[in-house]
Amino acid sequence: MKAKNLLIAGLVVVGLLVGGTAVVAAMSLNGAGASFPYPLYSQWAYKYNQLTGDQINYQSIGSGGGIAQIKAKTVDFAGSDAPLEKPELDASGLIQFPMVVGGVVPAINVPGIKAGQFKLTPDALANIYLGKITRWNDAALKAINPGLALPDLALTVVFRSDGSGTTWIYTNYLSKVSTEWRQRVGAGKSVSWPTGVGGKGNEGVAAFVQKTKGAIGYVEFAYAVENKMTYAALRNQAGAFVEPTSETFQAAAANADWPNAPGFYMVLTDQPGAGSWPITGATFILTYRQQPDANKAAAMLKYFDWCYHHGADVARKLNYVPMPENVIKLVQARWAAEIRAGGRRVWP
Numbered sequence: 001m002k003a004k005n006l007l008i009a010g011l012v013v014v015g016l017l018v019g020g021t022a023v024v025a026a027m028s029l030n031g032a033g034a035s036f037p038y039p040l041y042s043q044w045a046y047k048y049n050q051l052t053g054d055q056i057n058y059q060s061i062g063s064g065g066g067i068a069q070i071k072a073k074t075v076d077f078a079g080s081d082a083p084l085e086k087p088e089l090d091a092s093g094l095i096q097f098p099m100v101v102g103g104v105v106p107a108i109n110v111p112g113i114k115a116g117q118f119k120l121t122p123d124a125l126a127n128i129y130l131g132k133i134t135r136w137n138d139a140a141l142k143a144i145n146p147g148l149a150l151p152d153l154a155l156t157v158v159f160r161s162d163g164s165g166t167t168w169i170y171t172n173y174l175s176k177v178s179t180e181w182r183q184r185v186g187a188g189k190s191v192s193w194p195t196g197v198g199g200k201g202n203e204g205v206a207a208f209v210q211k212t213k214g215a216i217g218y219v220e221f222a223y224a225v226e227n228k229m230t231y232a233a234l235r236n237q238a239g240a241f242v243e244p245t246s247e248t249f250q251a252a253a254a255n256a257d258w259p260n261a262p263g264f265y266m267v268l269t270d271q272p273g274a275g276s277w278p279i280t281g282a283t284f285i286l287t288y289r290q291q292p293d294a295n296k297a298a299a300m301l302k303y304f305d306w307c308y309h310h311g312a313d314v315a316r317k318l319n320y321v322p323m324p325e326n327v328i329k330l331v332q333a334r335w336a337a338e339i340r341a342g343g344r345r346v347w348p
Contacts, residue, residue, distance in 0.1 A: 033066020064163020
């Protein structure tokens with residue numbers, strides 16, 4: 001009997017060891033924030049759960065909500081498309097790092113027009129959102145689109161009603177290309193819109209545009225693709241009309257100087273280059289420098305490491321641009337240098 005008990009005990013120990021490492025109970029991690037990367041984050045979380053059992057819960061509530069929750073210490077990490085500048089990060093005890101690059105696109109609902117057929121200049125886009133262009137057959141739009149049959153149809157502007165990093169990227173772009181927009185409205189996660197109706201989240205804007213004939217709204221490109229929405233081509237800084245693709249997002253991000261960006265603060269709108277999509281942005285993760293739980297913090301960074309190194313194909317399929325290896329190395333060096341739990345570093 002004693003020998004039998006020893007055998008059982010030995011089997012239990014072996015069952016708790018895999019390759020000499022104790023099996024750790026599955027972790028549950030909570031995040032909230034930007035809806036811009038939600039299509040990708042949900043796929044990553046699902047695949048990672050299938051592989052490891054770890055549960056990554058991410059709520060698509062907008063960048064403003066995510067930042068509020070991470071500052072209130074109610075989530076393990078937050079997502080934001082609007083990067084925080086280093087003084088704000090330092091004051092809040094936070095670290096931020098980029099996960100992927102994507103694009104924001106003007107999505108339209110105009111009968112008879114297919115994706116990429118309708119063209120916009122920066123001035124025309126700003127004037128639509130300023131309320132100066134109110135019908136689809138406006139002379140300014142017809143001049144940009146000769147030969148395209150634009151209907152005599154009221155134009156309904158749709159914007160984000162919640163605090164949003166997608167809005168921050170969009171209004172940052174409009175502020176760069178339109179002096180009037182910059183002076184009257186400005187850039188922010190929430191602004192006082194001169195005209196239009198609001199929808200909550202990328203999901204809400206997409207739904208509103210789809211059900212409203214004559215609508216124009218802005219959504220992250222993955223939402224436009226998933227919902228088979230019609231998007232506009234846009235004239236970039238080089239004067240070329242381009243369509244949103246992973247290649248045009250990559251072109252916009254190509255000259256980003258990540259090593260010299262304080263706190264990884266980087267804005268990718270209105271970048272030079274004939275192939276650049278003008279409304280491109282990185283999306284960021286925010287977490288604490290001082291982590292309350294070492295095991296949880298290690299599990300979180302292990303997950304993000306997996307996303308970087310094994311999630312690139314999923315990102316590309318959803319039309320996001322994965323971070324290059326040199327940027328990943330910079331990010332992980334920052335993890336090692338700054339993230340601590342109980343005075344000890346968490347990574348590697």
